[in-house]
């Protein structure tokens with residue numbers, strides 16, 4: 001491989017930060033020093049969105065990258081033993097549950113699930129970057145850097161030539177030996193360079209995310225940590241997300257034909273009332289009084305249209321690789337952050353293993369390792385996403401009847417995923 005001294009990571013979200021941490025850990029044994037710089041378009045570390053679910057495998061991989069200890073130290077989020085699934089109409093018993101613990105209540109492979117604010121996760125990742133002390137790898141993050149163009153020579157660069165030229169909106173340019181596009185579903189790395197034809201498509205389903213003060217809900221809650229209430233017009237997630245349990249986070253996942261903004265928008269004033277009314281209309285006839293109370297007392301609704309990428313596609317050129325949502329954004333099923341972290345670890349381990357070969361070798365091995373797994377997860381996420389579409393009484397009854405069987409049938413493969421560890425995957 002030509003010397004790999006400058007690595008440019010576009011995007012400082014979950015995938016970009018995980019990639020920087022993985023580079024520090026797995027490239028540190030190299031003789032030559034490596035500079036890894038993350039270029040993020042936002043002016044400071046911020047991330048939109050509310051509380052995210054991290055599966056046991058996501059936590060295990062975050063632990064390998066030194067992030068989990070920072071989440072623990074800052075007492076972030078709440079541990080979740082299971083996601084409880086209910087019919088909105090026929091309480092009080094659960095239809096089924098997706099468990100992160102075994103039948104004796106022990107965590108699967110030492111990690112439960114964690115529901116945590118996305119901003120807390122980002123802070124823990126940044127703390128891990130600050131604390132990183134691996135030899136030979138320097139990590140930098142630059143904010144206010146919006147990628148606009150990538151220029152890559154058609155063939156291998158000449159001696160002394162870095163290979164890829166990256167231009168930012170502020171007029172600056174840099175050169176790098178390797179560029180990693182970690183810039184999310186609407187990735188400029190992909191759309192301006194790797195595969196302009198593969199554009200995100202709206203799934204026809206949006207989320208509305210809001211919060212409610214626990215004290216504003218007089219009735220008993222029917223769930224312990226996190227629940228999903230299935231109705232004929234979508235699903236309503238309700239969950240605790242901070243250790244005091246003073247606030248509940250809700251996300252309504254619902255069919256919505258039109259979308260006004262690609263990036264989501266915070267509702268204000270009359271809009272806020274209209275969104276609350278719409279969600280009440282969808283879930284307010286619940287068998288659980290607390291559902292109506294939670295929605296009625298809720299505030300700060302944030303609407304987010306959900307896009308996905310067409311499956312498959314091109315992930316790389318000669319010196320540019322896409323990771324995370326930029327490569328394979330799928331409908332969110334509480335697993336995609338874990339998948340992005342897995343990408344970061346597996347790609348970097350492959351790069352480390354094939355460091356004395358041309359870059360194309362590491363790219364090829366990584367793609368062969370990852371394609372089938374990503375395809376499987378994409379298909380599964382898309383299937384589950386479709387189940388929230390509006391349906392009639394009979395179809396809903398059928399869905400409720402099938403749900404426990406589906407949870408039972410898919411348990412083995414879920415447990416296998418929860419127990420997985422990107423550090424012990426054999427790189428061929």
Ligand SMILES: Cc1cc2nc3c(=O)[nH]c(=O)nc-3n(C[C@H](O)[C@H](O)[C@H](O)COP(=O)(O)OP(=O)(O)OC[C@H]3O[C@@H](n4cnc5c(N)ncnc54)[C@H](O)[C@@H]3O)c2cc1C
Nearest residue numbers: 011013014015041052053147183184324325332334336337
């Ligand atoms: C409504 C919703 C709920 C979700 N809930 C969950 C959940 O509970 N659990 C879970 O695991 N996953 C969840 N996901 C999926 C998860 O959010 C994504 O898979 C994950 O954020 C992907 O990380 P990423 O770093 O690849 O992309 P992103 O998080 O999108 O980060 C991309 C980064 O690149 C930056 N960037 C973009 N363009 C440029 C540019 N031109 N130049 C420089 N920087 C740029 C952005 O500012 C951003 O910081 C959810 C997704 C949605 C839509």
